[in-house]
Structures are given as C-alpha cells and as structure tokens.
Amino acid sequence: MTIIRKAAVIGSGVMGSGIAAHLANVGIPVLLLDIVPSQLLAQESAAGLTLDHPKVRNRFADQAIDKLKKTNPAPLYSEDFAARITAGNLEDDVSKLADVDWIIEVIVENLQAKQQLISRIEKVWKRGTIVSSNTSGISIHAMVESASDEFKRHFLGTHFFNPPRYMKLVEVIPNEATDPAIVAFMKDFCEKKLGKGVVQAKDTPNFIGNRIGTYGLLVTLREMIAGGYSVEEVDAVTGPAMGRPKSATFRTLDLVGLDTFVHVANNVFDLVTDPEEKDIFRSPELLKSMVEKGWIGEKQGQGFYKKVTSDAGKEIQSLNIATMEYAVSRKISSASLEAAKQAKGTVGKLKALLGAKDRYSDLAWNILKPVLLYSAEKLDEIADSIIEIDHALKWGFNWELGPFETWDAIGLKRSVERMESEGSTVPAWVKAWIDSGHDSFYENRGGQHFYYLKNEFKGIETRPEVISLQSLKQQNKVIRSNSGASLIDIGDGVACLEFHSPNNAIGADILTMIQQSADEVRSNYRGLVVANEGKNFCVGANVMLLLMEAQDGEWDEVDGIIRLFQNSMMKLKSLDKPVVAAPHKMTLGGGVEACMPADQTIFSAETYYGLVEVGVGLIPAGGGCKELALRASQAVRDPDVDLQPWINAIFETVAMAKVSTSGHDTKRLGYMRALDRVVVNPDHRIYEAKQAVLRLEASGYTPPVQEKIRVVGENGKAVMQIAAYTMRQGGYISEHDQLIANKLAHVLAGGNVPAGTMVTEQYMLDLEREAFLSLCGEIKTQQRMQYMLSKGKALRN
Template sequence: MARIKKAAVLGAGVMGASIAGHLANVGIPTILLDIVPRELTEKEEKKGLTLEDKVVRNRFAQTGKDRLFKEKPAPLYTKETAELITVGNLEDDFDKLAEVDWIIEVVIENLKIKQELFARIEKIWKPGIIVSSNTSGISINQMVDGRSEEFKKNFLGTHFFNPPRYMKLLEIIPTESTDRELLNEMKAFAEETLGKGVVFAKDTPNFIANRIGTYGLQITLDVMKEMGLGVDEVDAITGRAMGRPKSATFRTLDLVGLDTFVHVAQNVHDTVEDAEEKAAFATSPILAKMVEHKWLGDKTGQGFYKKVKTEKGKEILALDIETMEYRPRKKLKARSLDNAKRAKTLADKLQALVYADDVAGKFAWEVMKKALLYSANRLPEIADDIVAIDDAMKWGFNWDFGPFETWDAIGVEKSVARMREEGETIPKMVEDLLATGETSFYKTVDYKPQAFSIGGQFGEIDLNEKNISLHSLKEQGKLIKGNKGASLVDIGDDIACLEFHSPKQAIGSDIISLINYTVKEAPKNYRGVVIGNQANNFCVGANIMMMLMEAQDYNWPEIDMMIRQFQGAMGGLRYMDIPVVAAPFGMTLGGGTEVVLPADRVQASAETYMGLVEVGVGLIPGGGGNKEMLLRWTEGVDPKDKVSLQPLANHVFMTIAQAKVSMSGEEARKYKFLRPYDGITANKDHLIHDAKQVALGLANAGYKAPQARKIPVVGETGYSVLRLGAYGLLKSGYISEHDYKIASKLAFVLSGGSVPEGTLVDEQYILDLEREAFLSLIGEPKTQQRMQYMLAKGKPLRN
C-alpha cells in the first residue's frame, strides 16, 4: 500500500507511543501528538519555563517517545529508529494531520472524547486519508456517529496488541460504511509492511481475541476456586501443558495488569445482553479486592505473585486467594502433567491431560470445555469463520492452537460425547459438522487446507501466496533429499531450500552431510539455494553436547575432524556456483550465525537475534566465523593503512569477545552480521518467499561465484594491543582468568598470529588458527564446566 508514506498517532501513552515506534521501525515517518499540559512540573518551574514554551506543550508526546528507549522488551529496532518520530501536541500541530496518509487514534477509552476528536479531525481531513482507532472495545460505528459518509468510508478499527512490535495480531474492524477495497488494502499493508497477522473482526464488545481470552481467564478463576487450587498450581496446568505460553494464567495477568483486565472484562459485562454471559464477565471478588489494594501485578510490584528478598536471595511468592496473603510456591504433582510433558506432539499432550482422571486433568478439561463451547457459540456474532477465531487466539494470546484446532486435537467426537454426558448444550455448528460425517474442523484436500464454515460446508482457507509451507511442499513430494537433521526441498522456480530440523536446529553431522550434498548436487539442477526453516528459531548453534562428550573422552582427532568438516561445509556454501541466500530469524546464534555469514545475500526477519556467542561456553567460533567477520570488516582496506586496520580488528574482537547479539535484524547491520545490501522481511511468514525472490534475482542477473581474497591482519603488534585491552579488563575485575585465556586465544586468531602488521593472509590460514584455538580451549576443564552448565541451565557460567 504505497500511499501510506507518513502517519500520525494521537495519544502518547504506552500503546500510542509503541505504535508510533513500530511505524518508525518499518520506515514510516510518524507524528506523535498528545494533549497540552495544564500545569508545570517542578523541573520546568526551576528552568523558568512557562505553559507557552514548546518543550512544555509537547511534554506528554516527548515523554512517550523517551519511554521507547527504556521499555523492555525494546519497542524499537534500533535507537536511531526514533529519529522518524516527530513529537507535537493536539493544539499547535493539529493541522499537520492533513499532511499524513494514516491517522491512528489511541486516546483514552472514552466514547465521548473519541467522538469529539473525530469531529475535529474531519474539519481538516482530506479525502483519501485513512483514519482508524486502536480501541480495545468501544464500538467503531458509534465513534463516527454524525460524521460524513465519505469520512466513514475511510474509517475503521485497527486494534494492535501490546507490545506492537512483537505481537503478531492486528484486528481490523470495519464500520458499516468502510470501503471494502480499503479493507483489503489495509490487510495487505499490515501483513507486508507491518509484519502483522490480520483478522477481520465484527464491531462487538472486545472484538475477537480479548472476548474469548478474557472469558477463558474468568472461567479459570471460577474453576480454580471451585476445585480449591492455588494460582501457582493452576499455572502449572494452563501453561505449556495446554499449549499456552509459559506465563500461563496468573503470571500473564500480572504482566497485563489486573486493572487493565478488569476494565476489559467489565466492558463485555456492561454491553452484552445475555444474562448468563453477563454473569461470566462479572468482576471476581478476588480481583476487585486486589485492584482496591493496588495489587495490580508487575507495575505495582505485586499481584498474584510477589518477588521478595530472602537470605537465599530472591524468592517468588504466590497469593493465597483464601487468606489474601503470600506464601511460598507449591509444585502440583499430577501424573497427567508428567505424561503431557513426555508427549511428542501437542495433540498427544492435550489428550494426555484433558482425558486424565487426576486433579490436573479434571481442571484442564473443565476450563477447556467451557472455552471451546463459548468460542463456537460466538459464531457468527464476533467473526465470520473459525479461522479468524483460531488465528486471533494464536497471534493475540500466543496459544499454540486456536479453539477449533484444539477441538480437532482432542477429538471432536470423543469430546462432544463427554460434553453431552455432562449435560452441556452442543452449539449448532458443531452438531452440523458431526452430521456431515466429518470429525474435524480442518482438513486438507489436494494439499490445500480447508475449514468448516458456519454454512455447514468446507471451504478453502485464503492464504497469502507468500506463505510458503515447507511441510506442505514435502507432503507434495518436493523433498529432494533429507535425513534426521535436515532436508533439501524444491520450493519452485528452480530454487531449493536447505531446511534444518534437528532439535533446536543445532548443527551436527546430519546437517553437515546435507550441506555437503547441497554444495555438490544443487548446482546440477537448481539456480539457487535458500537456507531457512519454519521452526521457532533459525539455529541455536552447534551441538555442544556432542562436542562435550568427545572432549570428555579425549577424542581430539574426532573433534578436529568435526571442525574441519564444519569449516569445509561453510567454505562450500561461500563458493558454490549458484547463489546462496540465508533466511535467518529468531535466535541465530554461534554456528547459526556462521551458516549465515558465507551466504551471497541474507534476507533476515525483522526479529533476528544474531551473534557469535561461543565465548559463553568457553570457546571461540570454530566454523569460520572469525574469518568471515575479518573479511567483512576489512573489505576494501589498504593493508598498508595500519591506522585504519587496528580499529577494525578491535571491532571484530569486541563483537566476538563480548558475545554481542543483535536485538533486531536492523541492529545486525551494526555488527556487520548483515551488510547494507542484505534485506529485511517484516513478516516472518513471508521470509522463505522473499529469500527465494532474492536468489532468483541473483541468478537472473548472471550470478558468478565470488573469488577468494587475501585478508589483511594486524599481526603481532595488533595481537599485543588486543591482549593488552583484555588484560586491563582482567585487572579491573570485569573478566575472569578463564575469560582472559579465551580472549587471548581469540586475539591471536584475529590478529593473524605471528606475522608482521599488514600481512595479507589467505582464508585457510585463519581457519587453521581458529581450529587450533578451538581444540585448545575445549580441552580446558573450565570450558567443559561452562558447556555442562549451558546444557543444564540454558545460560552461561562465569568461572
């Protein structure tokens, strides 16, 4: 949607400022406006400022913008992103709204205030400017009551979820007059530019995700009280065991804020007419008391959980809802939870839990049953199809399965039979499904997914053509070759995709083997290769458990061979006769980054966290990462220019020695993990498609493999400089003796070892130094301790 080149956000609270931040993330200059303060702060008075000074009049918007630098997780891709946000106020700068393409209202949730604001906007509004509200529940139609038909045609609800950068869901809510073409354009824009997953919701209380999610939380509270369970015990059931986030129920409420939750629930309570549903959304006495005491969750330091200091350190206490006092957390013991934990698939996990006869199983069944029935009963009131409801819950509440996918997973026939036995009324849509002889809401026909509709028939799910599914392609017989760790898949147009699917996509012998096969065979039949997958993360590095086991057996020849094979595979990727495009996303760490660095191009997800983090386990990069970073940082540098060469070596050294990780795809450019000509995709679902297009572009442009080049190094002089810097950190107490040993080994590799400053060395020379240093470090007891600790705890040990 090329016409959205500039935007304005009205309201600089947490949500408004974060929306402005995300618009800036994707390169859209944005005006952020808020009201004019009515009184001076103490600081402003001391500075001699008045209410007429611009800095005072823009204070609320500026505060919102400044908050973007402090919040965690970070709302901005990089700090520099904020330069695209211009602050102002709703009096002096209101006329500037006529200059933008999209106005987003994010002011207080008060219908009258919103109506007055839109009346003001229409006075300066120009036809074609899109206007939307980020309300979480106020009627979209009522907001523009009294506005012209032309204004209404360009008005809609755009409900972002918090935090806007990270939450995938965007609910688009049309008015009765919204132009249908505009809706399609906004959907495309949100998916392509903002990286969102879009669902069309109806103008009903709390729309889709908050309506169902709030109901689910309400009934969880009710069932908890009925069964006499504690909040910590319930969270043990309603988290990963049920395919929900680790924060489960009450940790999630603490994160959201109890006052926010009560407001959302009350909105449904006040607007629905059905007595039973109204009762379901009534504020729980427990919540009312907590809000009264200001126990609102994380923002007030206590909610359902409270963090306290003890002699042993920090401890998290749980609220006893009977006594309203905090107590040590209890661990719920239930065979069903153990069985669910061991289950391989989510469907197996859910069945092991909800059909169990212990306390966890009974609780999970009761909560799930009510949520499934409620979701089915809300069709077609809140949405036109089951896909919208499932997507809304997955993208807005981070559920692994939406309600109807969950129903399929536990078995529609089996679960409905039990519901009937328990006296439940089965929704008509579910009865219609079973009457057709079908036993699930979703099915695949000719490799195309279909969903059961309200009309009683199956219809093809409308998917974006950019959503390439590697799983579906393999089902269609597009697998070229595969093993337990990786697959090579034909993704069309003579492009092959190298997919990692080992546990956590960790690099082991299976992946190395398939990389070597790809290097040898792909150029015979394909025009390019994409390296990518559709797991939770791109690659968390090499298989350190395998490495550790070999080291503990003193099997140095085996480790040496593994490193040589990894280095050789990476060299093969770098010098293939067809273009290689890496498509990283999520955690791309250690060996994962080393896979990306040799690629001709990188098409990264906006949410890519890259870094050479081997020092965290007492090692240095062993798959060519040191060599690749030197190549990138010294490209085009005259080896005789010793003044320029040393600072570049310092940059590479600090990046690797400090295990620096980019917090976005854009920030990866700062460390040269991405180059200026590498691309970034906002929507992860489109990543394989976009990488494929880059590969095709290179092939069509007459791709030729790169030639090896010499690397200028700082030599012995530079080695002393790097080592001296590390020694200063050691003596200052910032690093340990073992950290210093690792840093010294790294410095030797990056400086080129015992050669004069400015020497040109070849790539293999650096690879040999790297391999020798890696072998030396992995034999160190303290390195092996770090590796064991990482495997056991999932975090680095400083020893």
C-alpha cells in the same frame, strides 16, 4: 490509489507510543500528539520555562519518545529510528493532521472522549485520509455516529495487541459504512508493510481476541476458586502443557495489569444482554479486591506473584487466595503434567494431559470445554469464519492452537460426546457438521488445506508471498533428507535447505546435508535458500556431542567435527549458484556461521543474531572469525589505512557475545553487509529469499573468488590482549574469560605474523580450529558447556 507515506498517532501512552514506534520501524514518519500539560514540572520551572513553551506543551509526546529508547523489550528495531517520530500536541499541531495519510486514535478507552476527539479530527480531516481507532472493544460504529458519511467511509478499527512490535495480531474492524476497498487496503498494508497477522472482526464487544481470551481467563479464575486450586497449580496446567505461553494465566494477568483486565471484562459485561453470558463477564470479587488494594501486577510490584529480595537472594512468591498472603512459589508435579511434558508437540501434550485422569487433567478439561463451546456459539456473531477466531487467539494470546484447531487435536466427535454426557449444550451447527460425517474442522489433502465454512469445506487461500515448507513436504517436494535436515524444492528451480534437528542444533547430520545440498544444487537447481520454520533458526552447534567427546578425550573426533563444519561452510560459500540465508529469531553461534557463506542474508525483523561461543568457553570455529576478519580486510583495502579499529570492534562484539536486538540491529554489530536486508513479516521471509536467489541468478551470478586476508598480526593481537588484561585487572572478567579472549585475539589478529601480512582463508580456519581444540581441553570450558546444557544460561567461572 491509497498510499501511506506519513502517519499520525494521537495518544502517547504505552500503546500509542508503541504503535508510533512500529510505524517508525518500517520507515513511516510519524507525528505523535498528546494533550497540553496543565502544570509545570519542578525541573521546567527551574529552567525558567512557562506553560506556553513548546518543550512544555509537547512534554507528554517528547517523554514518550525518549522512553522508547530505554524500554525493554525495545519497541524500536534501532534506537536511531526514534528520529522518525515528531512530537506535538493537540492544540498547536492538530492542523498538521491534514498532511498525513493515516490517523490513529489511541486515547483513553472511553466512548465519549473518543467521539469528541473524532469530531476535532474531522474538522481538519483531508478527504481520502484513513482514520482508525485502536480501541480494544468499544463500538467502531458508535464512535462515528455523528460524523459525515464520507468520514465514516474512511473510518475503521485497527486494534494492535501489546506490545505492538512483538505481537503479531492486528484486528481490522469496519463500521457499517466503511468502504470495502479501504478495509482491503488496510488488511494488505498491515500484513505486508507492518508485518502483522490480520483478522477481520465484526463490530461487537471486545471483537474476537479479547472476547474469547477474556472469557477463557474468567472461566479459569472461576474454576480455580470452585476447585480449590492454587495460583501455581493453575499456571502449571495452563502453560505449555496446554499449548499456551510459559506465562500461563496469572503471570499473564500480572503482565497485562489486573486493572486493565477488569476494564476489558467490564466492557463485555456492560454491553451483552444474555444473562448467562453477562454473569461470566462479571469480574470476580477476588479481582476487585486485588485492584482495590493496588495489587494489579508487575507495574505495582505485586499481583498474583511478587518478587521479594532478602538476604538469601531473590525469590518469587505467589498469592494464596484463601489467606490473601504471599508465600514462596512451589513447583507443581503430577502424572498428567509429567505425561504432557514428555509428549511431543502441542497435540501430543494436550492428549497426554487430558487423558491422565487426575485433578490437573480435570482442571484442563473444565477450562478447555467452555472455551470451545463459547467460541462455537459466538462464531457468526464475532467473525466470518473459524480461521479468524483461531488466528486471533494464536497471534493475540500466543496460543499454539486456536479453539477449533484444539477441538480437532483432542478429537471433535469424541469430545462432543463427552460434553453432552456431562450435560453441556453443544451448538447445533457443530452437531450438524458431525452428523454430516465430519470429525474435524480442518482437513489436509496432500498439502492442500481446507476449513469449515457454513457447513462445507472451503480451501484455504494460498498466497505466493507465503511459502510453507511443511506443506511442500506434504506435497512430496523433498529432494533429500536425513534426521537433521532436508532439501526441499520450493519451485522455480530453487531449493531450500531446512534444519529440523532438536533445537536446530548443528551436528554431523546437518553438515552432511549441507554438503549433499551443495552438490544437488550445483547439478540441478538455480540456487539455494537456507531457512527453516523452527521456533528459532539455529541456537548453535551440538554442544552435548562436543562435551561428550571432550570429556572422553576423543580429540581426533572433535577435530573431525570442526573440520567437517569448516569444510561444509566453505563448500557452501564456493557453490557456483547463488545462496541466500533467511534467519529468524535466535540465530546464535553456529547458526550465524551457517549464514555467513551466503551471498545475501534476508533477516527477519525479529532476528537475534550473534556469535556467542564464549558463553560456553569457546570461540567461533566454523568460519565465523575468519569471515569477520575477511570482511574487515575487504572494507579497508588501502594498506595505508589502519585496520586495527575494525578488528578491535569485531573482538569486542565476539568476546562479549553481543547479540542483535533485531534484524536491523545486525548492522550496528557489523554483521549486515551492503546487499543484506530485513523483511518485517516473518511469513514472507522464505519467499523473499527465493526472489533474491532468482535476482542474483538472473544478473549473471558468479561465485565469490577466494582472496587473501590482510591481518593486524602480532602487534594487533597485543592491543586486544592488553584490553582483556585491563578488564581482568578491573574485575570485569574472570581469569578464564581472559584466557578465551586471548585465544580469540590470536585468531582475529592472524596469529604471530607481522602486521599487514596477507593470509589465506584456510590459514585462518586452521587458527580457529587450533584455538577451539585447546579450549575444549580446559576443565572450566567443559564446566561452562555442562552448565549451559543443564541450566540454559552461561556460567561465569
């Protein structure tokens, strides 16, 4: 039975160290190896070190590990996880490769160098150890041509996308002799242990993601040059309007590095034989010129864009490819782009963009058409099905829709007719599929999904670990629903409360559904999961509604909203069935408060969790302050032990609006409880929450009993307020910040009572509500709320 208990990564560059970090993230000890330096650094000489000293010999790996702790975005879920990585070098420590279960090669993209390294690995290789290459496109078979048959059976490609922590895609590429059992194991391991989306690719140049993605970028460059479009125009079209990331084309190229992109494109150019395909992968002179100038993107400070700092402040300039000079970037607008912006969903945006018939609509079509045709042409060559291609582009390039999903979205039959009318050659299998009466590559039959496979529809395999709320709703599993939330039957007697308001902001509709869900589950279900499939779990309460009521002086309405929020959370907390919350991505303010009543929280690894109300001039008032004070009181039950340090830590976290950098990081901020845990694969989050509900129910669940809270009182409040005063005097916070901090201190301390007083949860909720209402009446708070709504960031007034 194959088990990966320990791994080794060879190559400590950005990619190698990033892979090592992600292995460490999931609890796997890693040996990180690199070459031995040939020269001493000045500081090494000054310290009296020689080339033989271990600190010098391990320098490259040591430096990489140290850099992991400082890199932003962070490659590690927690800085502490760096301790799971051990530095070494390829001369002194190569024998240690016999002690690991998986060896990953991540050195320079050069076939000969990789072959030489693999030869060294095989000499110390322990039979049964899996060996893989992280190459982005070099032949897996060619790397092991000279290796033994047994080694070949254990060798494959595992191509991570950069950065490894954040990018979902891993391409698994067997060589001609790889043991199918090892391929199956690695696919399962990468999905379940590393949390990745896995596609199996064929051993062809650049595999799937980089083959199609690079083609698309090169087509875009050629269309820009041919059509006389500017950098800003192309990025305006090839971003969210087409279901692509905000970085669009040229910001993406700047992030990747133009030199890296040229290398990837050249790999296909050198290996394909078809003259037309070869010509497409020939790097344009524009790119070659920019690389020669060193204008390769963000790592050199300029590429297609450049950040410039002047007396007027910072500005973003873009490259004029005709003059090769930079100028201030201009905002692009048109009827087609505005129509796409107003449309709902990626399908709606694409249809609006392509249907507007202006020059930007033409640009979108002229970019999209060749990518769809190329994907269809290369299907059998690079992948076993359209699913692998669609997943590779969605997970590796952050497209909302893969090529074949896009074709369905714009109308397969209609778009093929247009392509042929323009003289394009459509692959015969696509025409045969249409001629057999089909107008899509995917089909949904009552929540059951099918896809094209070799001229027939095949059912998409469903796995128990992946619970799709969207599919369940299509199967009529909705128990209750309103405009903001739904209660869905997810099987085995468990219901799931799903938010689906705009941005999942919490308003009266969601709060009403929470109360109704508690009643429904109490009567008819074994327990409740609180989760959704939105871009973010919840970004907080409905600030727009609060601002409108505050500006109109409708204080009874504001008071009613807060009471409804508090009462809903308390009803959820007192439910006599287990409740498990499963937040993901941004979970802020009211989103955190919606998780706090749960008996257990299953965090997604990528959960950015925090009470951030001070950013809009308020304090948490949906039970957040009360819950944190309660947890502190429960942690320090001995009345002789000082509670103040715990409350001070909470005060600092909330007053500074600290947000976790991962699910694991919630522990550092004091949000994670002993029973809470983290799930790495976000697709398994709802399933794991459901299993947690069933475990709690099976263990004889009893709801938590309300208990009184020990507070630090008036003296403790003074300690926190002095800290805020000091910050104000030092110029670190504004006068309004200090006012908010004083209100927060009053609530967390339990008000003007003696230290050690035991108070009720309702008493603390009343303090929250009073402070919240008073802050809503402040003009500067209303300004902060308005600024957040219009600018999407905090105002420090």
